[in-house]
Structure formats: structure tokens, C-alpha cells
Amino acid sequence: EVQLVESGGGLVQPGGSLRLSCASSGFTFSSHAMNWVRQVPGKGLQWVSYINHAGAIYYADSVKGRFTISRDNAKNSLDLQMNSLRDDDTAVYYCTRDGGRAYEMDVWGQGTTVTVSS
Amino acid sequence: QSALTQPASVSGSPGQSITISCTGTRSDVGGHNFVSWYQQRPGKVPKLVIYDVSDRPSGVSNRFSGSKSGNTASLTISGLQAEDEADYYCNSYRSSATLVFGGGTKLTVL
Numbered sequence: 001e002v003q004l005v006e007s008g009g010g011l012v013q014p015g016g017s018l019r020l021s022c023a024s025s026g027f028t029f030s031s032h033a034m035n036w037v038r039q040v041p042g043k044g045l046q047w048v049s050y051i052n053h054a055g056a057i058y059y060a061d062s063v064k065g066r067f068t069i070s071r072d073n074a075k076n077s078l079d080l081q082m083n084s085l086r087d088d089d090t091a092v093y094y095c096t097r098d099g100g101r102a103y104e105m106d107v108w109g110q111g112t113t114v115t116v117s118s
Numbered sequence: 119q120s121a122l123t124q125p126a127s128v129s130g131s132p133g134q135s136i137t138i139s140c141t142g143t144r145s146d147v148g149g150h151n152f153v154s155w156y157q158q159r160p161g162k163v164p165k166l167v168i169y170d171v172s173d174r175p176s177g178v179s180n181r182f183s184g185s186k187s188g189n190t191a192s193l194t195i196s197g198l199q200a201e202d203e204a205d206y207y208c209n210s211y212r213s214s215a216t217l218v219f220g221g222g223t224k225l226t227v228l
Contacts, residue, residue: 103152105209
């Protein structure tokens with residue numbers, strides 16, 4: 001079964017750091033680009049970051065310079081290092097798989113919740 | 119980065135067809151065929167229903183179809199069913215090497 005499982009969410013103070021991880025199984029991780037997408041409860045989806053199998057990386061303007069996406073193909077895992085966290089980074093963070101055809105996100109994890117608050 | 123523009127809500131009766139629009143610019147929707155649509159039922163994780171403007175993933179009902187004209191993409195759901203009630207989001211690749219979602223549309227089945 002194709003699966004993505006996020007971890008690492010929690011409560012952090014403004015200005016703090018947090019590292020999210022996404023463990024994959026059931027498919028050849030190294031062959032797929034991956035994304036992080038976030039959603040404030042009750043609000044819409046916001047794309048955060050993308051990394052492909054060759055290492056090309058994209059970020060949303062709102063997180064550029066603060067967040068770092070990385071992957072470990074040997075461990076089938078995806079990470080998101082989040083620094084200088086702000087109140088508006090509070091959201092559920094989803095790890096998603098790129099289907100490989102048209103930037104579509106064909107597999108989603110269950111999400112991990114990040115709360116930035118003093 | 120501004121989001122793609124979707125209507126906040128649409129509604130329809132069982133059996134009817136509805137269309138949700140997603141308007142962008144030449145830099146995103148109008149410049150590529152990299153448009154996808156996602157269904158998010160209440161309390162659930164988003165699910166891909168259309169990719170590459172009009173392709174359906176395996177397992178998605180053929181009642182879902184997608185199209186594009188200029189800077190506007192559209193998702194049409196025919197033969198509406200109660201289970202279609204959900205939030206729908208479009209997504210597009212943008213020429214600045216980013217991806218962008220629409221603000222989301224709440225579909226109510228009357």
C-alpha cells in the first residue's frame with residue numbers, strides 16, 4: 001500500500017524551529033518529486049515547497065529563507081526544517097507525492113499539526 | 119503569491135451538473151497544462167480528481183471532467199450525488215517555479 005506518514009508537529013513559540021518528517025512506503029520514493037502543503041484549519045490549501053528526484057527545489061515566497069526541504073532517498077523520507085516560525089505558519093502540514101506527469105499530487109499523508117504560539 | 123480565483127460556493131441538486139471555475143493568468147493556468155483539481159470532504163485529506171487539465175486518475179468517477187480556456191480552468195461534475203459534497207481546489211504550476219492553489223469552492227448538494 002502506498003503510504004505517507006508525517007511526524008514532528010507540535011507547539012512552538014514564535015521565532016522557534018521545528019523539523020517535520022515524512023516517511024514513505026509502498027512505492028519507489030527516489031523516482032518521485034515530493035511536496036509539502038499546509039492548511040490552516042477551516043481555510044484553504046497552500047503549497048509550501050517542492051523537491052524533485054534530481055534535487056531541484058522550489059519554495060513559496062512566504063517561507064523562502066526560513067524553511068528548508070530535503071530528502072533522503074536511502075531512507076525513503078522527506079523533511080521540512082522550519083526556522084523563524086511565525087503565528088501564520090500555524091497549520092496542518094501535509095506531505096504529498098508528485099505523480100510525475102503534470103505536477104499533480106496523487107498521494108497525501110494524514111498531516112501533522114504545527115502550532116506557533118506564545 | 120496570489121492564489122488562483124475560484125467561486126466561494128456552488129450548489130446543485132442531485133442529478134444535475136455543476137461547473138467550478140479557476141481563473142489565473144498567462145503565468146500559470148493560461149501558460150501550461152499543469153492544472154489539477156482536488157476534492158476534500160469534511161474532516162478528510164484532499165484527493166486528486168483531475169490532473170493535466172482533463173485527465174482522471176484511476177478510480178475517479180467519469181462524472182468528473184476538466185477543461186481549460188485561456189486563463190480559466192474548469193471542473194465539471196455531472197450527475198451530482200450527495201457524496202460529491204466537499205470543498206474543491208484547483209492547482210497550477212506557475213512560471214516562477216512555484217505551485218499555487220485556488221482559494222477553494224464549497225460544493226453543496228441540495
